[in-house]
Amino acid sequence: MEAILEAKEVSKRFRNGRGIRNVSFEIGRGEIAGLFGPNGAGKTTLLKLITGLIRPDRGTIRLFGCDIPERFEQGMSRVGAVIETADVYEYMSAYDQMKLAARFYPGLPKSRIDQVLEQVGLTPYRGEKAGHYSLGMKMRLALAGALLPEPQLVLLDEPTNGLDIEGIRDVRLTIERLAAEEGISFLISSHMIDDMGKLIDRLGIMRRGEMIRQGLRRDLVPAGVTLEAYYLSQIRQTKGAEDDGQLDGELA
Template sequence: MSSLLEVKEITKRYKNGRGVQDVSFDVAKGDIYGFIGPNGAGKTTLLKIITGLIRPDHGSIRLFGHNITDRFEQAMERVGCIIETADAYDYMSSYDNLKLSARFYPDLPKNRIDQVLEQVGLAPYKKERVGGYSLGMKQRLALASALLSNPQLVILDEPTNGLDIEGMVDVRHTIQQLAHEQGITFLISSHMIHDLSMIVNRIGIMNHGSIIRVGNVDELLTGGLTLEQYVISQLQTSKEADAYA
């Protein structure tokens, strides 16, 4: 399977000592890749680097074979993403918010906005002002925005944040359906291990700015371990190693 995303030895250090250190991993075509770690592990920083929002101190990133430093527009052309919280105009409807975004994609089918709103469960509320939406509904609108351009790779940072149980199930179902029926590849960052365990086929575990384990879920989970148990054990091992360092 070919890699759509290649991250090589990415390092970014801030003055407070936080950041990411020598991170390398790849996401293959067809993956639902779970990027897991506790709050503050560096997940969002890394996703911002991958999408060009932050420049790394050193290292390289290639998307669809293009280096994001040299050919940013070509690299991001087939990527949709949510990093932290997507902004929307509260005084406008979800439909009109997406209509604004659609101006950047002149070749979109006329019914594309209705399609993505249906996929995320917002179709009945598409004419309501976003200011009246719950946090979970705003998260669904953000997901619709990430899907609008028919991307081949979707990068999601905490996509189920603020959703109730029904909303979480709906988002998981949407991701699985898009991956299996349309061949969309996903990189999903989250600290909600149980939620990710139901959909991912590969994982990368991050702690204190470093990747401590990567691999196929089926190969990593032996002896009846759940993904949650495995991740916790790896984080504990990392903590003990840091204590002895």
């Protein structure tokens, strides 16, 4: 399958010593990929590197064959993203916020605003100020903004963080529908594997800035094993190997 996102041996180190090291990951066209790991594992850093918000120290990132950040505009022209928080203007209606965002995309037809609000299920609330929205509705509004330019790939950073059960379900069903009906690929980061685990075709597991496992779900997760059980086993296995290495160093 054609890779629309390729990250190869990507590293980024911050002044506090944290970051990511030699991370490789890819997504094929039409896939829903899940990026899982504990808080602080480096998931958001990887998404920021992919979207050009920060520059890597080493490694290569390509979106639709375009190197990032050198060919940023060309690569990102087919990408939508919600990174870290679903920021909305609470004093504006959903329609007015989409109208404002549409100004960044010259030539975008006016009908696209109504289309994306329909896609995320906000048409009945298009005239209501976002300050009256639930957290789940705000997340759907942010997703609508990411969908405006008709992207082929959407990156979502912790899209269910802080949501109640109904909000989590609504976001999950929206992603599932968009992937099936629109053919949009998704890269979803989360530390809550139950929220998004039912959707994913491709899996990446990060811990302490490293990608410890990555590949197609069907190739990684044994039959009869839940995604949660597989994830926990890999985290424990990696942690155990680190502990053994530390003990060997102390004995030496």
